[in-house]
Amino acid sequence: MPRFLSFVLGVIALTATGVSASADPPDPLAEYHAQPVKWAQCSGKLAELECATLVAPLDYAKPAGDRINLTISRKKAAAQDRRRGVLFTNPGGPGGSGLGLPLFLAKSELAQVYDVIGIDPRGVGGSTALNCRAAPAIAEPDSRPADGEFGKWAAEAREAEEACQKSAGGIRQFVSTANTARDMDVVRAVLGEAKINYLGYSYGTYLGAVYGTLFPNRLDRSVLDSAVHPEWIWHEQFRQQAVAYRRGVEAWASWVGERNEKFALGKSRDEVLAELEKVAAKLHTTPIGEHNRSSFDGAVGVGSRYRPLWSDLASIVVKLRSGEKPENTEGAKAGQVLAKTGLDELRSGVFDTVTCESDWPTDLHVYYEDMRTFRERYPFGFGIVRAAPMTCTFRSFTPPEPPVRIARNGYPVGVVVQSEGDTQTQYASGPAMAERLGHNLITVVDEGKHGLYNGGNSCVDGKVNRYLIDGALPGSSSECTGDPRPDVPKDGQGGAAPALSADRMQTYLDGRGLSARP
Secondary structure (H helix, E strand, C coil): CCHHHHHHHHHHHHHHHCCCCCCCCCCCCHHHHCCCCCCEECCHHHCCCEEEEEEEECCCCCCCCCEEEEEEEEECCCCHHHCCCEEEEECCCCCCCCCCHHHHCCCCCHHHHCEEEEECCCECCCCCECCCCCCCCCCCCCCCCCHHHHHHHHHHHHHHHHHHHHCCCCCHHHCCHHHHHHHHHHHHHHCCCCCEEEEEECHHHHHHHHHHHHCHHHEEEEEEECCCCCCCCCHHHHHHHHHHHHHHHHHHHHHHHCCHHHHCCCCCHHHHHHHHHHHHHHHHHCCECCECHHHHHHHHHHHHHCHHHHHHHHHHHHHHHCCCHHHHHHHHHHHHHHHHHHHHCCCCCCHHHHHHHCCCCCCHHHHHHHHHHHHHHCCCCCHHHHHCCCHHHHCCCCCCCCCCCCCCCCCCCCEEEEECCCCCCCCCHHHHHHHHHCCEEEEEECCCCCCCCCCCCHHHHHHHHHHHHHCCCCCCEEEEECCCCCCCCCCCCCCCCCCCCHHHHHHHHHCCHHHHCC
């Protein structure tokens, strides 16, 4: 509970009732902790799970005031004789619905021994929702906008912030990571568990770290998969996404440069990058259907991120460079598959509120300078979006408390999992989170996936299972290999590149694990 509230209640207990100094003050959350939980079958696609709705304080500084609903889900441990408690989960976002995570994990080894708990965080889905009005589009979607367009991007962000604030009612300022962590502890208490175990992905890693900071005696084993950087909350976290996309493109270009006999896109990284720019310029003046320079930049970012798609991406560039219409059309169709994936990953849920819990620059010139740099250096994967003004630039509410500075003081050593080519939470975030909390780090080498556990990597699954089930930590710093690069021989070794297949690309993207969940 907040320190000042604990102090005030303690003084009241001592002076008004005359009890000894060792007596505990009354628990202002006792009513919430004692509420009954009524499980029932979830609806629709989640019918295999149980769901329940609880209540929690809107404002934990005033627990007797307004309340919100929290909807939770559960899949009981399949092997009840081996049950070792509850595993709370969060899919990230911020603002992602967590109700379906127990179903996503249903066939994992964790589901054998844990009651897997999903939660729609405050502001999301089945819980009391924060619904923001949609603002009209002002700026043209362009991966490399001219200076004269920057003001439109800012105007659109301002309009979005104003639209959200108008429809936010009285709850927006209380939708924060700290309050979501406090909600988790209410759920823990209602379930009658002394401690929770935790698996969080992406933003959920920060949420788990905040929970451990606020409630160190309530957290047992924890896995933080695809961690955010504890020093980049939140503006810098998004800027670094564009940097990660660029690194992925450069790695891909180096690989293609070693296979000029197959793709004829250049004999070095720089030559291949120069060919990319030629194709981008061509599409800017002569789009192929809906595939223009912006969608091409997005496709290159996504295709280079996922190593198994490297040959397909090279083939897309070759076909788009061709002057023949059938070749152009096939390349454009495949490129749109990748571009759509990149757009789907940009925003979700209550993003525009939780990410405003920290201060963002308010000087638009800071953003405009970044946009000039990013359109030239980081156009891939829609990098410009990461540099542009967002709703938080124009934040119209005052957070009631600063972000929690995370620390581990009283709960066990946990595990951080991070892939080297992750573009949503850049690799440096993983080591930084592990160092801050004193956790052990699993690096997934030459991999671009975001959200690794239960995503098809048997090495990651094995290490996480041994830790969460048996309590056996992996090494302080260990590695797993990622999905393999295409088996296309280097120049001078013969062989050929496989034919481009949009269907094969879509099949891979649909099988990425957590990132492929709708």
